Amino acid sequence: xxxxxxxxxxxxxxxxxxxxxxxxxxxxxxxxxxxxxxxxxxxxxxxxxxxxxxxxxxxxxxxxxxxxxxxxxxxxxxxxxxxxxxxxxxxxxxxxxxxxxxxxxxxxxxxxxxxxxxxxxxxxxxxxxxxxxxxxxxxxxxxxxxxxxxxxxxxxxxxxxxxxxxxxxxxxxxxxxxxxxxxxxxxxxxxxxxxxxxxxxxxxxxxxxxxxxxxxxxxxxxxxxxxxxxxxxxxxxxxxxxxxxxxxxxxxxxxxxxxxxxxxxxxxxxxxxxxxxxxxxxxxxxxxxxxx
Numbered sequence: 684x685x686x687x688x689x690x691x692x693x694x695x696x697x698x699x700x701x702x703x704x705x706x707x708x709x710x711x712x713x714x715x716x717x718x719x720x721x722x723x724x725x726x727x728x729x730x731x732x733x734x735x736x737x738x739x740x741x742x743x744x745x746x747x748x749x750x751x752x753x754x755x756x757x758x759x760x761x762x763x764x765x766x767x768x769x770x771x772x773x774x775x776x777x778x779x780x781x782x783x784x785x786x787x788x789x790x791x792x793x794x795x796x797x798x799x800x801x802x803x804x805x806x807x808x809x810x811x812x813x814x815x816x817x818x819x820x821x822x823x824x825x826x827x828x829x830x831x832x833x834x835x836x837x838x839x840x841x842x843x844x845x846x847x848x849x850x851x852x853x854x855x856x857x858x859x860x861x862x863x864x865x866x867x868x869x870x871x872x873x874x875x876x877x878x879x880x881x882x883x884x885x886x887x888x889x890x891x892x893x894x895x896x897x898x899x900x901x902x903x904x905x906x907x908x909x910x911x912x913x914x915x916x917x918x919x920x921x922x923x924x925x926x927x928x929x930x931x932x933x934x935x936x937x938x939x940x941x942x943x944x945x946x947x948x949x950x951x952x953x954x955x956x957x958x959x960x961x962x963x964x965x966x967x968x969x970x971x972x973x974x975x
Contacts, residue, residue: 708817709734711924713768723787725774726759726845737811738924744773744802745905749850757844757851760804761787763795767823768922770796771804793825793918798901800915803853805831805900807844813895814926820878821871822922828872829902829917832881834894837861841896853905862898864888864907871919878923893929 711731717740721727730739740762747756760773772795775784783794784802797804808816821828833856835841842860844851856862866887871879882890888907901917904910 707928707930708925709736709814709928711738711926713740713764713921713923715764717764719764723761725761725787727762727787729762729764729769736814738926739809740769741807741809742769742771742773742797742804743807743844744771744775744804745853746774746802747845749852752852754802755852757853759845761789762806763787763790765790765795765823765920767796767920768821769806770823770920771798771806773802773804775802793823796823796825796901796918796920797899798918799903800918803900803903803905805898805903806921808897808899808924810895810897810926812928813893814928815882815891815893816865816897816924816926817882818878818880818923818925819868819871819899819921820876820923820925821919822877823918823920824872824877825918826916827870827902827913828877828919829867829869829912830871830879830919831867831898831900831903831906832865833857833862833898833906834865834889834892835861835896835898836863836892836894853903856898857906862906863892865890865892865897867902867907867910867912869902869910869912899924 711733713731717729717731719727719729726741728739728741730737742760742762743757744760745754745757747758748754749756758774760771763770763772772787772789773784783789783791789795794800797806816834819830819832837860841862842851851860857864865881866884868879868884868886871877881887899921901919902912902914904914
């Protein structure tokens, strides 16, 4: 019986240790099923809903001029949706600097992706509630597939990235506007499922952040730090996001893991009870022998 108890306890502990934690993950597919507001105009937004939780996305790029600089201020871009997911078309073409950009309805590859060719495109994802963005999946990557992810960790709501006066720069995001670099991630298309885990990747600078606002774009050395990677050849489309609801700052246990832990605890308690019973019986026998 003791051997059987030990085996069951070991199995319970194995279940508890090997089953992954589950945080009530939510997955948004960034497809044409997401509601579009703003038509084919710059600054349009797309809202996707999964498990009753919505996320609204809008695209930006540094196509504005400010403080004597050229193409250093953020302006709204057009957020398109394709078979490979969300892509962005910025305002470059209207300045005659890039013939493949500047037309919101543009679908010419690869400039209709979220890219860093000439300008740095980025997509703002605003969640209905604060969560930990855990994974990003790409659906398009004709050349390189490096991306940058930031989370808003400042107080209140973040300032509008394009406020009409075109004064917001990428450098200001992390220096004064409350944004934190989560990480720069290289070669996402080489990862299983074309998906990067933001928290466990060795390229994560700040894992397990919880926020309602996230920025995901082509690799951008203007925020955080320059990794020295090649620039100008990252063209990606964002196909899916995963996020997890925090539970008092700790993960919610997976069902099998909880079962395993409970089983191990019960069998340990049972074994301890049996040992106590044996001690009590032995003690009683000793007392009887002493009296006789």
